[in-house]
Amino acid sequence: MGFVLRRLSASLPVLLGITVVAFLLIHLMPGDPAKVILFGSNAGPDQISALRQQLGLNEPLWRQYFHFLDQLAHGNLGTSYLTQNSVAHELVSRTPSTLVLTATALLVAIVVGVPLGLIAGVRPNSLVDRLARGFSFLGVAIPYFFLALVLVLLFSVRLQLLPAIDDGTPQALIIPAVSLGWGYSAILTRLIRGRIIEEYRSDYVRSARARGCPEWRVLLRHTLRNSSIPAITTIGLQFGNILTGAAITEVIFGRAGLGSFLATSITNKNIPVVQGAVVLIGIGYVLLNLVVDLIVGAVDPRTRLTPAIS
Amino acid sequence: MTGSAQVSQQQREDLQMADVQTTDVVVPPAMENAGSSPRFTSMIVRRIAQAVLLLGLVVVLLVLLTPGLIAHQSPIATGDNILTAPGHAHLFGTDQLGRDVFSRVVYGSRPVLMASLAGVALATVAGVAVGVLGGFAHRMVRALVMRVVDVLLSLPVLLIALILIATVGSGLSSIAIAVGIAFTPGFARVVESSVRKLRSAEYVQAAKVFGSGGVRTSFRHLLPNLATEVVVLISSGVGWAVLTATTLSFLGLGVRLPAADWGSDLAAGATNLSTAWWLSTFPGAAISLTILLANFLGDYVSAVLDPRGGLGLRRGIRSFRTRQKGTRA
Numbered sequence: 001m002g003f004v005l006r007r008l009s010a011s012l013p014v015l016l017g018i019t020v021v022a023f024l025l026i027h028l029m030p031g032d033p034a035k036v037i038l039f040g041s042n043a044g045p046d047q048i049s050a051l052r053q054q055l056g057l058n059e060p061l062w063r064q065y066f067h068f069l070d071q072l073a074h075g076n077l078g079t080s081y082l083t084q085n086s087v088a089h090e091l092v093s094r095t096p097s098t099l100v101l102t103a104t105a106l107l108v109a110i111v112v113g114v115p116l117g118l119i120a121g122v123r124p125n126s127l128v129d130r131l132a133r134g135f136s137f138l139g140v141a142i143p144y145f146f147l148a149l150v151l152v153l154l155f156s157v158r159l160q161l162l163p164a165i166d167d168g169t170p171q172a173l174i175i176p177a178v179s180l181g182w183g184y185s186a187i188l189t190r191l192i193r194g195r196i197i198e199e200y201r202s203d204y205v206r207s208a209r210a211r212g213c214p215e216w217r218v219l220l221r222h223t224l225r226n227s228s229i230p231a232i233t234t235i236g237l238q239f240g241n242i243l244t245g246a247a248i249t250e251v252i253f254g255r256a257g258l259g260s261f262l263a264t265s266i267t268n269k270n271i272p273v274v275q276g277a278v279v280l281i282g283i284g285y286v287l288l289n290l291v292v293d294l295i296v297g298a299v300d301p302r303t304r305l306t307p308a309i310s
Numbered sequence: 311m312t313g314s315a316q317v318s319q320q321q322r323e324d325l326q327m328a329d330v331q332t333t334d335v336v337v338p339p340a341m342e343n344a345g346s347s348p349r350f351t352s353m354i355v356r357r358i359a360q361a362v363l364l365l366g367l368v369v370v371l372l373v374l375l376t377p378g379l380i381a382h383q384s385p386i387a388t389g390d391n392i393l394t395a396p397g398h399a400h401l402f403g404t405d406q407l408g409r410d411v412f413s414r415v416v417y418g419s420r421p422v423l424m425a426s427l428a429g430v431a432l433a434t435v436a437g438v439a440v441g442v443l444g445g446f447a448h449r450m451v452r453a454l455v456m457r458v459v460d461v462l463l464s465l466p467v468l469l470i471a472l473i474l475i476a477t478v479g480s481g482l483s484s485i486a487i488a489v490g491i492a493f494t495p496g497f498a499r500v501v502e503s504s505v506r507k508l509r510s511a512e513y514v515q516a517a518k519v520f521g522s523g524g525v526r527t528s529f530r531h532l533l534p535n536l537a538t539e540v541v542v543l544i545s546s547g548v549g550w551a552v553l554t555a556t557t558l559s560f561l562g563l564g565v566r567l568p569a570a571d572w573g574s575d576l577a578a579g580a581t582n583l584s585t586a587w588w589l590s591t592f593p594g595a596a597i598s599l600t601i602l603l604a605n606f607l608g609d610y611v612s613a614v615l616d617p618r619g620g621l622g623l624r625r626g627i628r629s630f631r632t633r634q635k636g637t638r639a
């Protein structure tokens with residue numbers, strides 16, 4: 001319990017920092033935010049000053065920030081400049097679609113990467129190992145947006161097996177998830193393989209064998225368990241990258257999710273939406289890494305003794 | 311008790327380094343256990359690796375300096391032969407405006423390479439500065455700097471880049487700046503953790519005893535000893551930078567049309583995917599080859615520079631266990 005609390009308190013400054021970054025976004029833009037928002041709408045000086053008043057831009061910076069935090073604490077992320085809808089509502093309604101894509105991609109990465117890394121690590125320099133090494137080298141070199149197009153070309157255009165753009169069916173998830181998960185499965189394969197090679201010759205594995213432990217049990221209970229910790233940590237740290245990858249994948253396949261929403265909002269300079277998305281992604285990322293640390297703590301109790309953040 | 315706490319601290323650092331590493335670097339599996347294969351084959355492998363690297367670098371230099379020598383057609387000249395398949399007249403075919411795809415791939419390398427190299431250069435300067443500050447400055451400054459780095463590290467690299475471009479506008483220089491700033495926290499984290507280790511080194515302590523100030527110690531004693539690590543960091547960051555830069559230009563945030571660019575050409579070709587596969591495939595293959603080469607270079611450089619014959623930063627993962635047992639310092 002103490003571990004959980006310590007870990008929680010350590011993520012608080014990071015969460016606060018994320019809100020500062022999101023808050024400062026509107027002030028990072030060159031020029032007057034009010035003018036930027038009204039750009040192209042032929043607004044007169046009155047309208048600009050009215051908007052400045054409405055956005056609270058005349059207040060001192062620290063007061064604006066506390067106002068922003070206050071609103072945030074009440075779940076209010078402001079209104080979209082374009083639709084005048086609640087940003088929180090728009091973001092939340094788009095989140096499930098993105099989470100499904102991210103989770104499926106993660107699943108692809110784990111289902112491909114872990115067994116491949118395991119087999120390759122158990123028999124280094126075997127055929128499977130050579131294939132796995134080639135795969136892990138190529139996997140990270142081929143960008144997911146290119147792989148997505150190649151897969152569409154093969155499976156949608158040539159073979160006509162899978163839909164090329166999102167039509168709401170579960171099959172439409174396959175190409176986006178595989179193209180997104182592929183790179184991460186390559187990372188996982190390499191990581192697991194390296195750890196297995198190291199762990200497989202260690203003393204505790206030999207003593208487990210000497211005790212008459214069946215080989216599958218040695219592999220799964222002893223070796224894999226000890227090899228999985230850096231893999232779990234990496235999955236947690238890569239989550240943000242998968243999420244932004246999902247965003248781009250959504251744009252390619254015309255899926256209505258958080259990513260495509262964020263992308264259009266960035267091009268439209270729809271700042272409240274960008275702010276909201278930054279806060280949402282940042283909080284999600286911090287929470288996920290919290291969960292990852294708890295899982296690592298459960299898998300390897302030694303880490304619970306570690307001070308949460310150095 | 312204190313002993314175990316120190317070990318845990320060490321583990322954490324190693325893991326952190328390893329984490330930064332796994333996002334940035336791809337270790338060529340061939341080199342990973344070079345020790346376990348016979349010496350002769352490993353020598354051949356090394357020679358082949360050197361030849362491939364050299365060839366790749368020559369091609370990159372040629373393309374950057376004299377693209378006209380390789381591609382004889384202009385990348386933006388339109389022609390009557392639209393959407394012709396790859397053949398004798400047009401090696402990679404032509405696009406919907408009759409432009410030569412081969413020329414576009416050759417010329418399209420320049421914005422990608424320039425933006426990613428400039429981005430990595432920016433990230434290196436800023437990352438080393440922030441890292442040294444975070445590892446060597448006064449305790450309060452150190453804590454503040456590293457907290458800011460932690461916050462930025464908790465945001466995905468691409469998100470930071472997108473936010474920056476949203477505020478400063480699109481363009482090639484924006485991509486370079488965005489890549490540079492987005493990579494800075496990761497670089498700073500790695501540099502900081504080695505500065506923290508160097509800080510207690512005897513020669514640094516000795517310099518302090520002899521009255522060397524913080525700035526002088528940083529420049530005279532810390533930076534030269536960081537050089538190897540920084541070179542490894544740079545060479546392993548390039549592949550990742552190319553990926554980020556092409557992603558951004560794929561989203562149309564890079565060069566203005568009709569200039570050739572791998573990312574935007576790949577995206578443009580997607581609309582004709584069913585009729586003309588060559589439009590997207592060649593720029594995409596070029597991106598993949600470049601990242602492959604960059605990763606290869608990164609691994610090669612770290613393998614060469616690591617005096618222990620290991621894989622540079624990667625020893626973070628490797629010695630994780632051995633250090634725990636106390637068999638290796």
